[in-house]
Amino acid sequence: MKIYDLPVMGYDRAKSFYGKAKVIEKDNGEKVLQSYNIEVCKITSGGEFVRMWSGYSVTTMRHVNSFLNFFGISGGGKAWWDAQTISA
Secondary structure, eight states, X not given: OEEEEOOOOTTOSOSOOXXXXXXXXXXXXXXXXXXXXXXXXXXXTTSOEEEOOOOOOHHHHHHHHHHHHHTTOOOOSHHHHHHSOBOO
16 A cells, blocks of 8 residues: 655646645555545546545545546546545
């Protein structure tokens, strides 16, 4: 397993997320986004996006958007997030 800070990607105005957004790359190939110590979403080893957290915050959405951009997954934004099914 490998854990590292999520880089700021896309059109975000920040230079850093200051350790508040982490990527956890698991040995099985999954990539999990941890925002403020909550696992909010993941990309499966097959490349499928999975929403894991039922909540929403502006800052966490910025983390999700950078996560998607970093791994080349399309999507992002509140309406898109709200449309995602919540799974474990």
